[in-house]
Amino acid sequence: MIRMKTKMNIREDFPALFVLKDGSPIIYADSACMSLKPKPVIQALMDYYTKFTACAGRSPHMFSRETTKRYEEAREKTAKFINAKNSSEVVWTKNTTEALNLGSMILKLDGSETIIATSESHNSNIVKWMFLENAGKIKLKVLEAGETGICSLESLTEAVNECSPGKFLVSLAQVSNVTAGIIDVQTIAKIIHERDGIFQLDAAQSFPHLSIDVQKLDIDLMGVSMHKACGPTGIGFLYGKYHILEKLHPLILGGETVSDVKIPNTIKMLPPPAKFEAGLQNYGGVIAAGAAIDYLESIGMDNIHQHEISLSRVMLDGLKEFGDDLSYLGPAKAEDRAALAAINLKEINPHEVAILLDDMYNIFLRSGYHCTHAFHHQHELDQGTLRPSWYLYNTEEEVRTFIDALKEIMDTLG
Numbered sequence: 275m276i277r278m279k280t281k282m283n284i285r286e287d288f289p290a291l292f293v294l295k296d297g298s299p300i301i302y303a304d305s306a307c308m309s310l311k312p313k314p315v316i317q318a319l320m321d322y323y324t325k326f327t328a329c330a331g332r333s334p335h336m337f338s339r340e341t342t343k344r345y346e347e348a349r350e351k352t353a354k355f356i357n358a359k360n361s362s363e364v365v366w367t368k369n370t371t372e373a374l375n376l377g378s379m380i381l382k383l384d385g386s387e388t389i390i391a392t393s394e395s396h397n398s399n400i401v402k403w404m405f406l407e408n409a410g411k412i413k414l415k416v417l418e419a420g421e422t423g424i425c426s427l428e429s430l431t432e433a434v435n436e437c438s439p440g441k442f443l444v445s446l447a448q449v450s451n452v453t454a455g456i457i458d459v460q461t462i463a464k465i466i467h468e469r470d471g472i473f474q475l476d477a478a479q480s481f482p483h484l485s486i487d488v489q490k491l492d493i494d495l496m497g498v499s500m501h502k503a504c505g506p507t508g509i510g511f512l513y514g515k516y517h518i519l520e521k522l523h524p525l526i527l528g529g530e531t532v533s534d535v536k537i538p539n540t541i542k543m544l545p546p547p548a549k550f551e552a553g554l555q556n557y558g559g560v561i562a563a564g565a566a567i568d569y570l571e572s573i574g575m576d577n578i579h580q581h582e583i584s585l586s587r588v589m590l591d592g593l594k595e596f597g598d599d600l601s602y603l604g605p606a607k608a609e610d611r612a613a614l615a616a617i618n619l620k621e622i623n624p625h626e627v628a629i630l631l632d633d634m635y636n637i638f639l640r641s642g643y644h645c646t647h648a649f650h651h652q653h654e655l656d657q658g659t660l661r662p663s664w665y666l667y668n669t670e671e672e673v674r675t676f677i678d679a680l681k682e683i684m685d686t687l688g
């Protein structure tokens with residue numbers, strides 16, 4: 275059992291928390307967009323760029339050997355962290371968006387397949403499906419995420435039963451970036467697999483916060499962004515069951531994806547994951563992603579989750595004090611949701627509030643649609659919402675400061 279660091283110790287790991295704005299401390303409440311980076315991750319990037327910058331798997335020299343070793347070690351750590359059967363089931367991508375796009379390459383695109391998604395989906399998990407539907411290549415079914423912020427198991431079962439067996443893919447976010455709802459992945463996987471469908475999980479908002487065991491949860495494909503999980507920008511991964519990765523077509527082709535090429539037109543593809551990692555890669559990013567996994571592991575995902583429930587509780591209690599002046603969707607209890615809320619400020623413009631929070635209180639968060647345009651339009655939130663999102667380095671005091679600042683701003687503007 276890994277010992278939880280004290281909360282102060284955790285904060286000391288994140289240099290950006292100690293940046294002063296106009297001589298005063300800042301509060302970072304935008305981790306659903308991008309997490310801050312701990313020192314070991316920054317150090318891993320520095321090491322790559324200062325001690326052994328090279329490409330992996332090609333040149334025979336020492337730098338390249340070191341890069342190859344660390345690149346593959348990061349893959350192994352990641353596979354172990356999510357309990358994949360094998361490190362070949364982890365494919366490096368830029369982010370979740372690229373991972374989900376790659377996952378979609380399992381489709382035949384002959385018009386016979388159905389995709390099931392939900393109304394609160396992030397654009398990275400709905401735009402592609404709409405695009406393919408418009409081109410006549412798939413049928414798209416979008417299920418409603420109700421008041422609880424997730425679609426009901428009944429509506430999902432009904433939708434799955436309407437699909438032809440073996441001819442559908444369900445692509446859902448484990449944690450919504452706007453409703454904060456958390457789906458029951460294991461039960462959903464069972465419903466999908468009983469009818470031979472493929473289950474793709476958008477884990478952009480869950481991987482940084484919850485422990486994920488891909489075998490236990492029986493996930494077929496899963497997209498992750500390391501930049502939301504203490505890792506560097508520009509790196510994420512697609513997890514896939516190996517037999518699915520074998521059938522998956524690459525998104526991009528080129529060097530490293532093939533074992534041989536001859537003219538006339540003969541190509542011999544490499545097996546997964548190499549066939550998906552075309553061209554020189556983000557080696558520094560991958561190696562630092564491995565350091566992020568080590569870091570999360572050293573804190574413990576269950577500890578992170580428990581800490582976030584405490585932060586959520588403070589936020590939800592604080593938001594109650596506003597009565598009808600604001601609202602947010604998603605589960606009522608802190609235990610059932612992620613530590614974020616997309617807050618509807620009714621008559622008050624969320625962008626103006628976000629700017630004032632930055633200007634006057636040094637509180638950094640996001641306003642707008644949070645890449646869930648469809649969800650915001652559906653709920654008539656056309657001016658957008660204000661979204662604080664908290665992570666392992668935030669304190670209950672910071673959440674309380676946000677609530678007090680929001681009150682002062684709304685009193686002034688309201």
Ligand SMILES: Cc1ncc(COP(=O)(O)O)c(C=O)c1O
Nearest residue numbers: 369370371396398447451478499
């Ligand atoms: C639920 C969800 N899915 C997918 C994404 C896309 O992540 P990225 O932009 O890193 O690809 C995000 C990003 O905010 C998200 O919140």
